[in-house]
Amino acid sequence: MELYIKNLKIEIDKFQLYVNDLKINSGEYVYIVGPTGSGKTLLLEAIAGFIAPKSGKILFNNQDISKLPPEKRNIGFMYQNYHLFPHLNVKKNIEFGLKMKKIRNNTFFNYIVERLNIFHILNREIQNLSGGEKQRVALARALVTKPKILLLDEPLSALDQEIKGDILNLLHKICIEYNLICIHVTHDKNEIIENSRVYKIYNGILTKEK
Amino acid sequence: MFKYFIMIISIILVLSIILPFLTVFLNVDYQLVIEIAKSKEFIDSVKVTFFAAFIATLIAIVFGTPFAYLITRYNFPLKSVLEAIIDIPQTIPHTAAGIALLLTLGRNSIIGKGASIFGISFVQTFWGVVVAMGFLSFSIYVNAVKEGFKKVDIRYEKIARSLGASPFKSFFHVALPMVRHEIITGSLLMWARGISEFGAVAILAYYPMTLSVLTYDKFQGYGLKQALALTALIFIISMIIFVIIRIIQNIWKYTESR
Known part of the structure; x- marks a missing residue:
């Protein structure tokens, strides 16, 4: 299974977010980093269907889900404050x-x-x-x-430093165990586990970091 | 020094509220209070007042809750105008509102003629009392619930949608239970405000008599002594209602702070 985001453009008031090309396969745990207000949450909310993109496509297994309401997308979502x-x-x-x-x-x-x-x-x-x-x-x-996709919006930010590592390991294990497509957005690069795929959002544009 | 200054100001404020109450209870004929309390006229008027205010509040819950949600959750042209319209009845003299209602719902109006087909009339009837009470106190309920929805983070509803809830289910299973306190408080306040309505009720539906109309009627027909006894009874009822409201609010605060 594969999530493919293509030429996605989101506009909220005067803010614009653009994703040219993002492909994530089942069992993959991908990070998106960026400063506060860079549009990380906006991207997750667009994938989940909470906000409608201005243009572009969100494909899941080659099916366009960008017009589906959130309840039909089968996507798990976790906000920072749960x-x-x-x-x-x-x-x-x-x-x-x-x-x-x-x-x-x-x-x-x-x-x-x-x-x-x-x-x-x-x-x-x-x-x-x-x-x-x-x-x-x-x-x-x-x-x-x-769900087939799990979207995590700053999932560790509200936790004490001591348990962050345990929870992060748990999230990675769960992602592999259930063959999920996991996207973890964070402003804190310390949360990134080595050898993970990392993207960054800067000035409203998503680019691959490593 | 400042503390004593604001204490004196506060005492003057509280006294200005207590004084009329005290004057009534110091001057009233208690024998007459008991007599009136037992009279059919008083009991009927209590029933009409409380029940009409209750029906008006139920109607406000059905229409006002979705309206408060619409105003809080969605942006659309003329939204602020719509909000202002709801508050208009609060700002106009209640007798003027009564005249407007009489023209709108009277026997010769389109609505009045339409309602008469179903055997409903708003002039000098129970339904007239309900409409007059509702018209002038509806905004109290809407504003209370609107503040409630404003406090609920929309992300709760987004999470509900991601878990398979349709917008309807998300509203009924998440948003609504989270504003239940505001719904109950707003209902109680609207109900209490409805009970005290006079101007619009007297013009649209003098009969069946509500407590406020009955007090006016007694004052006009029988003089101060009778009206005073009725006033004392109304004060006692009002105090009981507000004590109950405060107790309910305090219980919530206690259970939520645990």
Whole structure:
């Protein structure tokens, strides 16, 4: 499976973002770096379908998904602050996507919960979780509906330095394990694991860094 | 020094609110209060007032919640004009609003004639009371819920969409539960404001009598003594309502701070 972004142009007010050519295959973990306000989140939101591009195409397995609404794209998304629904407990947060998509798969739900080691906090309220726990719950919520693409917007920024490394390793493992297309945007180059493919956004243009 | 200065100003403010209440309770004939409280006329008017304000609030929830969401989440031409229109009834004299409603909904108006086909009339009826109360207090509900939606980060809804929720489901399962406190507070405030409405109600639907119209009627027909007893009863009811609202708000604050 392959995500291919071609001549994508996004315009919000006076800001413009341009992606000439970006191809990512399943199981690949790609970084996009750039300073705050450079348009990293905008690019992820365009891929997820939250904002409509002005022109260009987003192809998934050669199918143009740029006109599909977000709920039809099967893309997992994680923001910096996780945005766990505060009116639902941990279990209901994770089940949210299953409920919306009318999926009844308890086996996979249990597997993900065990895999991310959050079984013991399922009945907790969101307000009572630590940063690391919130991160895992948000990841479980994004993965439980079996997305093909996982978009991570500054996923480590809100975490303590000590657990950043563990979570980053977990994200890389999950990406390979579930054969996901993972895009991780960050302003912090220290988050990049060696030998990863890295792009940068500068002045609204995406270019390959290494 | 400054502290004492603002304390004195605050005391003057609080006294100016308490004083009329105290005057009423110091001068009222308590025997008459009990008599009026037991009268059919008073009980009927309490029922009409509370129920009409309740129906007006329900209508505001159905129409006002999507409107507040539209104003908060979308940009479109003339948006600020639309927002201002909702607030207009707050800025005009209520009697003037009553006259406007009478012309718009009266028996000879297009809406009045249309409604009469279904057996509904707005002049001197319960539905007239509902409309008059709703027209003048609708913006209280809308503004409360609008502030609620403004506080909800749109990214919650984006996440919901990525998890398979349609815009409808995202609204009902995410946005709406997250503004439930504002919906309830706005409803209570609108309901309480509806109860106190007089000007528009008196012009559009003097009958069936609401508490405010009944007080005016007693004052005009029977003089100050009767009106004073009724006023004391209304003060007691208002105080109970606001104590309940404050208790509910404090319970929320307590449960949320845990």
